[in-house]
Amino acid sequence: MTEDQIAVLALVRTPSVGSVTIRQLISYCGGAEKVHRSDYKKLIKIPGVGDKVARSIIGKHGWTEAEKEFERCNKIGAKLTFYTDPDYPKRLKPLYDSPVLLYSQGVIDYNVVRTVGIVGTRKITDYGKSVTEAIIKELAPYQPLLVSGLAYGIDITAHRACLKNGVPTVGVMASGLDVIYPAVHKRTAEEMQANGGIVTENPFGTKPDFMRFPARNRIIAGLSDVTIVVESAKKGGSLITTEYAQNYHREVYAVPGNLGSTYSEGCNQLIRNNKANLFSSVEEMAHDLQWVLGQTEPKAPSRYDKPEGELVFEGFTQDEGQVLALLKKGGDMQIDDMSWQSGIHLGKLATLLLNLEFQGMVRSLPGKKYALI
Incomplete structure (x- = not known):
């Protein structure tokens, strides 16, 4: 360090x-x-x-x-990953509420080509169990990182199915690394560390207080390209995860369930309100997401994976593009000069630069200067 x-x-x-x-x-x-x-x-x-x-x-x-x-x-043997580190999750870095620091144990590659979050009720039914296990089995050929919350029900079923099918999986916790919750999942958490592991933003000794679970859910959503809700009641915690996923402009799928089933009401509601795509199979979801079996690189470069020497403006706001163009033309610049040349208020410009720094586009220099990376 x-x-x-x-x-x-x-x-x-x-x-x-x-x-x-x-x-x-x-x-x-x-x-x-x-x-x-x-x-x-x-x-x-x-x-x-x-x-x-x-x-x-x-x-x-x-x-x-x-x-x-x-x-x-x-x-x-725990690892600390800071948002300034090269191996910090690129999916989290541009988010306004991403953790500054992650504690982890295991062998975790956050920046694989595909990541999938699976969430759902703690009171899993036989239907939910069989669907979750089938999803993991079908996902295996696509080699994703499976993200869930190590909780009872859908979460632990997904993690254990990953162990069975050789799919790397990470459990995001609402506690410290030394407080496995629930404790009965400790053995599974240890087994996951050979191909994935456990991660948290909380320091050692942190108890899984109720208020920490929504914060945990935002990390699950942020790490995932797509979140699948298998079973959820009308007001289940999984719906909080889907809200975060939507705010982060990530895909959400929900598994439909029987009418009258308490633990399908949340999923059916998401589909009815157009807040989630209807999940019917991994094959159809992969088609929607343009996944290709055997493809180890994304079909098109993301805005964070720009080719060497090339600046990609697509996907940025007009103000962000103006700032990037200024830096490309003028090189290292002080924030005051940038504000004067762009006409952007200093306070707003500071926020824009901070967001661009999180996205790996600019770096801060001494003397309130900034430069393109």
Whole structure:
């Protein structure tokens, strides 16, 4: 782990400093280490940083916890992945609410060509079990990473079916790595680490409090190209995952169920309200998504996987495209000059640059300068 990564971990453990603020700090200061070396006057000028946050950073309040966390990760063989790392999930990076830090155990490649999320009720029926197992079996030839939540019901059925069919799978947890929930799934979680693993944004010792599950669901949705809901009640937690998936512009499929079945009401409702595609088979879903068996690369490059030396503007907003064009023409530029030349208000421009930095398009430099990557 580099000094800069330890500095990021210290920011994560600093009281009153959230994920958005951490990105803002790093963007303005040009690196996590430089954040810690900044004085009060500089910190207080950064948008979103108030007196309390500035004093917490200056007081080094997060360093002790960061050092303990780092030692514990080394002890149990856990990995820390920061949003500035090359292997951070590219599907999460551009999201406004993506985690700054992920803790994981296992062998996880977040950036495989295809990822699929499977979610559903904890009170699984025989129908839900058989459908889930059939989906995993049919998915196996496409070599996706299967993402779920390690919970009772549909989640654990999907993970175990992946183990049986050789499909890499990752369980996203609402607790710390050392608090497997539910505890009866600990053995499965350990088996998953040979071909996938477990991941969380929460530090060691975190209990799976109710409020942490929606946050966990956003990571499942964010990691997945497509989310499949197998069974869900009208107000099931799976519907929260689908809301996130829709907000992230990801595909959602729902398995239809019998009329009158409590645990199909949520799926039928999603289909009826045009919030999910009707799932009939993996083959039809693969056709919709233009998946090709044996294809190891995407059919077309994504906006995050641009060819060397080529800048792809497709998929960006007009303002983002204007900023990218300015940087392409002028090279390294100060944010004040960019604001003057583009006519974009400084506050809005700072947000645009931050979003473009998350997307891997620009990098921040000392002196409030920015450059294309």
